[in-house]
Amino acid sequence: MRSVHSKKPTVIIPPYLAEPTLPATILLQAGNRSLTVQAKLDNDSVDEKPSNCLQLTPYAARELAIPAYSYRILSYDDNCLRIGPIIGILAAGKPGDAAASEKAGRLYKQLIMQGWAKGIFVYCFLPQNISWSRGLIQGQTCTPNGKWMKGQFPIPDVVYNRILYRSTENQKMVQKMLEEFDEHPGIYLFNRRFLNKWEVAQVLEQNSCTSHWIPETTPFSITNLKTMLQRHQELFLKPCHNSKGQGIYKIERTGDKGFRYGRTEWKGKYWIYVPNYNQLTMRLKQSLDHPRHYIIQQGIDLARLQGRVFDLRAQAQKNRQGEWVLTGVGVRIAARNRFVTHVPNGGSRADFQKVIKEVFDSSQIQNSIEQELHRICTVAPVVLEQELKIPLGILSLDIGVDSSARLWILEINSKPARFDEADIRQRHMQLLLDYFIYAAEHNSKGR
Numbered sequence: 173m174r175s176v177h178s179k180k181p182t183v184i185i186p187p188y189l190a191e192p193t194l195p196a197t198i199l200l201q202a203g204n205r206s207l208t209v210q211a212k213l214d215n216d217s218v219d220e221k222p223s224n225c226l227q228l229t230p231y232a233a234r235e236l237a238i239p240a241y242s243y244r245i246l247s248y249d250d251n252c253l254r255i256g257p258i259i260g261i262l263a264a265g266k267p268g269d270a271a272a273s274e275k276a277g278r279l280y281k282q283l284i285m286q287g288w289a290k291g292i293f294v295y296c297f298l299p300q301n302i303s304w305s306r307g308l309i310q311g312q313t314c315t316p317n318g319k320w321m322k323g324q325f326p327i328p329d330v331v332y333n334r335i336l337y338r339s340t341e342n343q344k345m346v347q348k349m350l351e352e353f354d355e356h357p358g359i360y361l362f363n364r365r366f367l368n369k370w371e372v373a374q375v376l377e378q379n380s381c382t383s384h385w386i387p388e389t390t391p392f393s394i395t396n397l398k399t400m401l402q403r404h405q406e407l408f409l410k411p412c413h414n415s416k417g418q419g420i421y422k423i424e425r426t427g428d429k430g431f432r433y434g435r436t437e438w439k440g441k442y443w444i445y446v447p448n449y450n451q452l453t454m455r456l457k458q459s460l461d462h463p464r465h466y467i468i469q470q471g472i473d474l475a476r477l478q479g480r481v482f483d484l485r486a487q488a489q490k491n492r493q494g495e496w497v498l499t500g501v502g503v504r505i506a507a508r509n510r511f512v513t514h515v516p517n518g519g520s521r522a523d524f525q526k527v528i529k530e531v532f533d534s535s536q537i538q539n540s541i542e543q544e545l546h547r548i549c550t551v552a553p554v555v556l557e558q559e560l561k562i563p564l565g566i567l568s569l570d571i572g573v574d575s576s577a578r579l580w581i582l583e584i585n586s587k588p589a590r591f592d593e594a595d596i597r598q599r600h601m602q603l604l605l606d607y608f609i610y611a612a613e614h615n616s617k618g619r
């Protein structure tokens with residue numbers, strides 16, 4: 173749209189950008205949009221500490237299709253000043269409201285407001301709301317004081333894929349949109365897709381930096397089942413694409429020839445006993461919905477707290493420097509006589525330090541568990557990212573501790589569930605915002 177003003181709009185810029193001289197005009201950029209403006213020096217702040225922010229006038233904001241608030245200065249060269257970054261959260265859940273799709277948007281609101289505090293503009297959008305021809309996305313955001321608002325916003329610098337259903341992500345229209353993001357030079361898309369349990373186990377098992385953390389894993393077949401039963405006392409059969417423990421079977425040897433097996437969903441009757449291997453395979457073939465979608469995994473003899481198995485839910489994220497760090501860790505304890513730890517399956521939450529101290533007496537062992545946990549969360553994500561060739565910024569890791577205090581990676585997820593622990597959630601948001609800046613600064617595709 174052409175400006176109706178005869179004079180160019182003005183922006184007040186911090187003095188440090190004016191060196192050696194102030195150009196007559198500069199190009200102001202936000203996401204895919206830009207506007208030529210007159211630069212005026214902020215004389216009021218000459219003696220104060222240099223500000224890294226720029227306050228937009230309503231006119232400039234309207235032209236750039238962003239709200240008229242204060243923005244972080246992302247870069248300044250060749251008389252071109254980039255503000256933001258502008259972040260798009262692909263928040264599609266069920267059809268309907270983008271922001272309402274995850275816990276009524278409460279978490280997004282917190283993230284957006286904490287983004288404003290750093291001069292970062294975050295908005296949520298649905299796949300069907302992109303208009304490539306107009307270069308705009310219809311999305312939802314909120315004001316720095318927490319009021320939801322809708323608008324037409326620029327194509328962002330960074331897109332974080334938070335589509336929480338595989339069925340939604342697999343839709344043709346969504347796949348096409350993700351490909352367009354991949355091809356667009358100005359957009360950095362991360363956590364592009366769901367991971368599946370087989371690819372994760374396979375790449376980590378094949379890499380010497382991570383193999384010692386991976387229980388032996390094979391795709392499901394009758395031949396592999398036989399071999400794995402000879403090698404291990406307990407096995408887990410897990411569907412590659414499921415979550416929340418759905419469809420998982422545990423098989424255990426009982427005595428010389430017999431076995432018993434159970435499935436997550438069997439609430440009342442926990443185990444089916446079979447006298448021999450032939451009976452076991454016959455029954456399993458009948459039970460498994462899509463055997464080709466299952467993996468067989470060595471069962472880890474998990475440590476127990478008051479007789480109940482537990483595992484660690486860790487979250488790893490990239491920080492301001494693009495390095496992986498441990499965001500936080502919680503413990504999930506299975507209900508008595510259950511082999512999955514999810515809260516919907518009767519599991520409960522507990523504090524990591526308390527549980528480790530209660531289960532392992534020696535402080536040396538407690539420390540080594542903590543150190544190993546940090547190692548897993550900084551090493552495994554790097555290997556995954558390299559081998560799977562998808563940019564990742566955040567992962568959740570299910571980690572088992574066995575009775576000898578050895579750590580095992582049970583699963584890694586690219587669409588982490590929200591943590592209930594408030595301190596972990598807060599650190600999560602700060603790291604995410606820091607990573608948004610890093611990702612926008614280091615997008616090698618360039619705008």
Ligand SMILES: Nc1ncnc2c1ncn2[C@@H]1O[C@H](COP(=O)(O)OP(=O)(O)OP(=O)(O)O)[C@@H](O)[C@H]1O
Pocket residue numbers: 387408410414415416417418420469470471472473474482483511512513514570572582583585
């Ligand atoms: N190899 C294993 N040995 C012992 N216990 C296991 C093993 N694999 C899984 N489990 C138990 O089963 C639970 C569920 O397994 P997993 O995390 O692989 O699948 P999921 O829970 O369906 O996926 P998600 O965490 O995405 O919901 C684990 O939290 C753990 O308690």
Ligand SMILES: [Mg+2]
Pocket residue numbers: 416417570583
């Ligand atoms: Mg899991």
